[in-house]
Amino acid sequence: MKFRSPTKSRGLVADARGSSLLEALLAVVILGFGLLAVAKLQVTIGDALSTGRDRVQALLLAEEEMDRLRSFDLIDNAAGSPDYALHLGYNQVAAQSVSALSSTDYPNYVTSFSRAVSVSTNPVTFNSQVPDFKLTTVDLSWSDKKGTAQTFSLPSVIAKHDPSDAAWLIACQTDEDIRCGTKDKIKTPYNRNLRIPYPAKDLGGGKSAFAPPGFGSKRIVFDNDTGTIQYLCNDADGVISNDVVANLTNGAYTDCQSLNGYLISGFITAGVSPRTPPDFLNIGTTADLTDTTTINGQTSISMLPSITAPASLVQCFDDSETATKQYASTISYVCIVTPNDSDGNPDTPSVWSGTLGIDLTGTGVAIGTGSSDVKVCRFGASGTSDGTTTSNRAHHSNYVDVTETLENQNFILIQGNRNCDSSLSEVQHQP
Structure with a gap:
């Protein structure tokens, strides 16, 4: 019988214990x-x-x-x-x-x-x-x-933006009334009042300037929020593209007249054959912007406003006599009217009333119903305005209590013995 050495066995156990500790x-x-x-x-x-x-x-x-x-x-x-x-x-x-x-x-x-x-x-x-x-x-x-x-x-x-604009959209539900109210402040993409002429130059500072037709050095300055006219000035250099609001104070705008006015604007065209007015040259028959418009060889074609006091007319401008037209074959005009604060309430707009006609004095041609005369038709509605915003915009024979700037108050001149065309919304205006 063989026996394992006890000494060798104890060494192996000691080695194992050391490894476990490590x-x-x-x-x-x-x-x-x-x-x-x-x-x-x-x-x-x-x-x-x-x-x-x-x-x-x-x-x-x-x-x-x-x-x-x-x-x-x-x-x-x-x-x-x-x-x-x-x-x-x-x-x-x-x-x-x-x-x-x-x-x-x-x-x-x-x-x-x-x-x-x-x-x-x-x-x-x-x-x-x-x-x-x-x-x-x-x-x-x-x-x-x-x-x-x-x-x-x-x-x-x-x-x-004026938050009240949203209220207009809520209050005015139809296309006819979409611009309702006496303080129309709905704005164009230029973020200014809809009544300011589109070509007007934004001056900054909440103001825009407009050069009236035929008078490139005149400046009608509007308030962008209300659309009212604040100043009528002369521009020293006559270049509107470089105009800024500082021109009102740095001398670039001169002879500035402070106003609180409204603008009336529109166009005058001429009927074509067989309604062409007599001796009427270079309007309705040509697209040349450089033609001068004449009647009987004269250029005295102008607006004839009649404003009821205490409101008053400031001035009218047109491009009938200028060598360059704002629009081809068309006379463009604007008139500035200063309204009256009729009730003394600053929260209600000032108003004006009156009529607007065309003056051919000096042309040798009369306004009448004969074949050698000129008849004036307006594009609008017959009768007298009832004083509402909508009716005054419709270009009635009389304006009553106008509370805003009016645009597209347009006329057409035809031969005196011809009729205004009702199918085109023409209404006889003069005589």
Whole structure:
């Protein structure tokens, strides 16, 4: 019988015990690194969650202020107005210095935020037009839990518009009434009153200038919001493309007459054969913009308004005598009327009443019903206006209590013994 040596067996056991201890130590080290990594991950996640929460809250605070600035319900509500604390005006959207937000107003916010607003008015000019908008940026600043300064910015554009325009769309349900009301402020894509002539040059500063037909150096200056005429001036260089609002104060516009007026505008055309008016040259028979319009060789074709006092006529302009027409084969005209504040109430528009005709004095041709005379037809409705906005726009024989600028008050001149064409909405106007 053979026996294993006891000494050799004890050595093997000792070696095994040493290996197990080393493995245990390595496992502890690896576990320690793992626990440290997990702890670091938890700290990183905590920091990320805190940063994310702060940035989300900053975004909400920025959106809150931007929405407040967008919620203006007036164009202007200056300090001192009775309802200044209740209503924000577009003109009052302005920069705000850095200020800390009260914890009382935001009790659920752990982080303390500060907020500021920067505003740039009309920062760019596009296609020679100065748009009415404000480039607005809301800035939030705070310190994270490590004390590191953090910031967040929310930029946006706030466009100028009259909130009452939306009310017009609600109140006026039909095509006929879509521009209803005595204070028509619906605006064109140029963001100005619909009654301002389309070719008018936007001067910036809420004003536009229009060169009346035949008088390239004259400037009729409108208020973009109301559409009323504020000034009648002369332009020193006669070039409207470079006109700006500063021209009113820097001497570029001279002899400015302050007004609170309305414009009447339209076109005069001539009938074609067999209704061609006698001795009528270069209108209705040519498309040449450089022809001068004459009757019997004379160019004294002009408007003849009769305005009921205390309202008054300022001046009429037309391009019948000029070498270059605004539109081919057509005489363009405009007249400025100063209305009267009939009731002393600043919240109601001023009004004027009267008639508008055509004067051929000096041409040697009379207005009458003979074959050698000229008859004037208007495009519009028969009878007398009832004083409503719609009826005055319809070009009746008499204007009653006009409260706005009127456009497309058009006439056609025909041979005196011919008839106005009712199928074309022509109504005999003179004689």
